[in-house]
Amino acid sequence: MSDLACTLAALFVYPIKSCAGIALDEALLIETGLDLDRAWMVVDEAGDMLTQREHPRLALVQPHFKGSEMVLRAPGMLALHVRLDAAEAPTRVRVWDDVVKAYDMGALAAQWFSSFIGGGSRLRLARFDPGQQRLSDPQWTGTLQAENAFSDGYPLLVASVASLADLNRRLAERGAPAVTMQRFRPNLVLDGLQPYDEDHVEEITIDAAEGPVRLRLVKPCTRCAIPNVDPATAACGSEPGATLATYRADPRLHGGITFGVNAVVVEGVERTLRVGQKARAGLRF
Secondary structure (H helix, E strand, C coil), rough: CCEEEEEEEEEEEEEEECCCCCCCCCCCEEECCCCCCEEEEEEHHHHHEECCCCHHHHHEEEEEECCCEEEEECCCCEEEEECCCCCEEEEEEEEECCEEEEEEHHHHHHHHHHHHCCCCCCCCEEEECCCCCEEEHHHHHHCCCEECCCCCCCCEEEHHHHHHHHHHHHHHCCCCCCCCHHCCCEEEEEECCCCCCHHHEEHHHHHHEEEEEEEEEEEEEECHHHHCCCCCCCCCCCCCCCHHCCCEEEEEHCCCCEEEEEEEEECCCCCCCCCECCCEEEEEC
């Protein structure tokens, strides 16, 4: 295995599944990924998850952290304040095929999301119960037990600056506008790699102040329609999905279109990742 030098160029958390992300200068690594990433999720009356696939307007819900609160803003709505330490009535919710323990976040949050999404939807906001263990698919993680909150299936998603630049070059050749990294909702963005090097990386070691953080890249991230949702307007189009489909079909995933790679934590829980940290990417042969 040979190492490539790279840099942690950006960090993102997405506190509420399928809502907008927050760019951070630093983030604490915990068992389920970055602290407070996908800790909350919007659900319907039955407790089933809702995402931008059904409700693109979720992209317009902008969270940010302010002291002990998460403040949510959306067009035409007053700000909703959610305490970071709040957990109300115990409930159970479904994220993909997993039914997990969670906490309902109350009537005010329910009214806020129902009003913003509209269409007669009666929605709730749920918080993941940290006592719940939800594990990634061992087909991809092997003997590592990788915990998740409300992420799709893996604790972290890694993307690279060079891969996005290559995609935008291809989009320009097709007469389509460039897209931002926000379309792909990664947690970690690496700089210094060649386009799609991340497809061939086995482990990334990041030099955190408290010691090394080791992440294993286990599964290419299959893309649905969410990257075709403009995060600034919630408008749905055909790009960048149409362009990715011309060159990013992965036979390991039955021809699934991929961009970015899912990762699990090998070492470094309770260590802090910071933008600008140096890293080494070990390539598979």
